[in-house]
Amino acid sequence: MHHALTLILLAQLAGETLSRLLALPVPGPVVGMALMLAAMTASPRIAGVVRPVGEGILRHISLLFVPAAVGVVGHLDRLGTDGGPVLAALIVSTALAIAVGALVFVWVQKLVGDPDA
Amino acid sequence: MHDFAEIWSYLAEGPLLWLTATLVAYVIGDAAAKAAGGTPLVNPVLVAVILLAGVLWASGTPYPVYLEGAQFVHFMLGPVTVALAVPLHANLGQLRRAALPALAALIAGSLTAVVSALGVALAFGVDFATLAALAPKSATAPVAIGISETLGGSPTLTAVLVILTGLIGAVVATPLLNALGIRDWRARGFAVGVAAHGIGTARALQVNERAGAFAGIGMALNAVLTALLAPWALAVMAGQ
Numbered sequence: 001m002h003h004a005l006t007l008i009l010l011a012q013l014a015g016e017t018l019s020r021l022l023a024l025p026v027p028g029p030v031v032g033m034a035l036m037l038a039a040m041t042a043s044p045r046i047a048g049v050v051r052p053v054g055e056g057i058l059r060h061i062s063l064l065f066v067p068a069a070v071g072v073v074g075h076l077d078r079l080g081t082d083g084g085p086v087l088a089a090l091i092v093s094t095a096l097a098i099a100v101g102a103l104v105f106v107w108v109q110k111l112v113g114d115p116d117a
Numbered sequence: 118m119h120d121f122a123e124i125w126s127y128l129a130e131g132p133l134l135w136l137t138a139t140l141v142a143y144v145i146g147d148a149a150a151k152a153a154g155g156t157p158l159v160n161p162v163l164v165a166v167i168l169l170a171g172v173l174w175a176s177g178t179p180y181p182v183y184l185e186g187a188q189f190v191h192f193m194l195g196p197v198t199v200a201l202a203v204p205l206h207a208n209l210g211q212l213r214r215a216a217l218p219a220l221a222a223l224i225a226g227s228l229t230a231v232v233s234a235l236g237v238a239l240a241f242g243v244d245f246a247t248l249a250a251l252a253p254k255s256a257t258a259p260v261a262i263g264i265s266e267t268l269g270g271s272p273t274l275t276a277v278l279v280i281l282t283g284l285i286g287a288v289v290a291t292p293l294l295n296a297l298g299i300r301d302w303r304a305r306g307f308a309v310g311v312a313a314h315g316i317g318t319a320r321a322l323q324v325n326e327r328a329g330a331f332a333g334i335g336m337a338l339n340a341v342l343t344a345l346l347a348p349w350a351l352a353v354m355a356g357q
Contacts (some may be wrong), residue, residue: 001130001333005196007200008196008348009196011199011202012196012198012199013196021273022243023343025255025260025263025340025341025345026260026295026337026340027195027259027260027340028195028342028343029194029196029198029199029200029227029262030257030260030337030340032195032198033198033200033201033202033205033333034202034337036199036200036202037202037206037209038178038208040202040203041206041209050200050203051203051206051207054200054202054203055203056206057193057196057197057200058197058201058203058329060143061315061318061319062143062160062161062199062316062319062320063139063140063143063161063165064190064191064192064325065162065280065316065319066139066142066143066162066165066166066169066187066190066192066268067139067183067184067188067190067191067284067330068258068276069162069166069280069284069321070142070166070169070170070173070180070183070184070187070193071180071184071276072276072277072280072281073170074180075273075276075277079274079277079353080254082238082243082244082247085237085240085242086238086242086251086278086326087241087281088237088241088304089233089234089235089236089237089238089241089243089251089252090234090254090285091235091285091289092237092279092285093229093230093231093233093234093237093254093255094230094282094289094294094313095253095289096229096233097226097227097229097230097233097255097283097308097311097312098226098286098289098290098293098308098309098312098313099222099293099294099297099308100225100226100229100293100308101125101222101225101229101304101308101309101312101323101335102294102297102299102301102304102305102307102308102312103297103299103310104218104220104222105196105215105218105219105221105224105301105303105304105307105342106218106299107218107221107303108217108221109150109215109217109218109301109304112217112218115140
């Protein structure tokens with residue numbers, strides 16, 4: 001367990017460092033995820049150590065958004081007079097993006113003939 | 118014997134009180150979601166946030182004081198992003214074979230998110246600073262805030278819009294995708310990750326492991342694509 005946590009934090013630290021060093025448009029933890037994926041692919045031993053702990057952490061990923069989301073409540077007045085239009089824009093665009101993304105995925109997959117479909 | 122006010126002011130200073138409150142609120146939210154039979158409307162995050170906002174308001178606790186206590190939970194956002202490598206690793210073969218559909222869905226989903234959000238807001242005459250905060254809202258929070266700042270948007274407003282987008286995505290995804298008759302977990306997860314970043318990914322993981330893996334990669338890829346698309350769309354559509 002402590003080995004897995006150490007590896008995860010090391011990947012994040014390396015990711016943060018790389019992201020800043022190379023001025024990447026991607027945040028450090030996302031770079032860390034790519035590094036961890038590379039490490040797990042290169043070494044079955046690392047994959048075996050990280051897998052159970054990673055799965056455990058991910059099971060409660062929703063919990064981690066709670067503190068930031070509580071902050072949103074205090075700033076709802078920031079939407080001001082634009083509140084209605086902005087909320088409409090968020091709902092319409094999020095629903096449309098999900099629908100279009102999923103439909104295009106299925107459509108292109110049929111086009112190229114996907115073995116997993 | 119201390120009186121209650123004294124104990125309260127002692128506890129309110131340390132992280133124990135608000136860390137515990139966050140976990141208790143989440144446990145209640147999780148139980149409520151299970152009791153509601155997994156309806157997306159009773160989202161554990163939504164329930165926990167409403168409970169905590171009520172407690173903060175009733176106790177007169179400012180948000181920074183709460184966040185100081187809850188920052189252990191908040192800190193885990195980074196390691197959890199790294200841990201998304203686990204479902205990715207498990208589904209790597211599938212992902213490689215679905216590279217073309219994923220790439221097409223990424224471009225289509227990301228473009229739809231940015232252009233339709235700006236389109237609706239422009240139709241209502243929303244001002245430019247708000248548009249700048251709105252354009253990158255489907256990207257994960259740290260990326261969206263960075264993009265919005267370079268365009269002249271407020272970081273706080275951007276954070277608000279990003280989280281609202283995630284919650285909306287988590288609530289609408291299941292009924293919407295069922296109505297469209299899309300059964301492929303890869304397509305469902307990927308589209309939700311692109312449109313609704315980490316909160317959408319959390320919802321996808323809750324529903325199906327493979328959907329969660331594809332949501333994670335959708336979120337990561339859209340973080341990069343939004344950085345390229347949002348400034349361009351804002352310049353073309355709002356003309357500044």
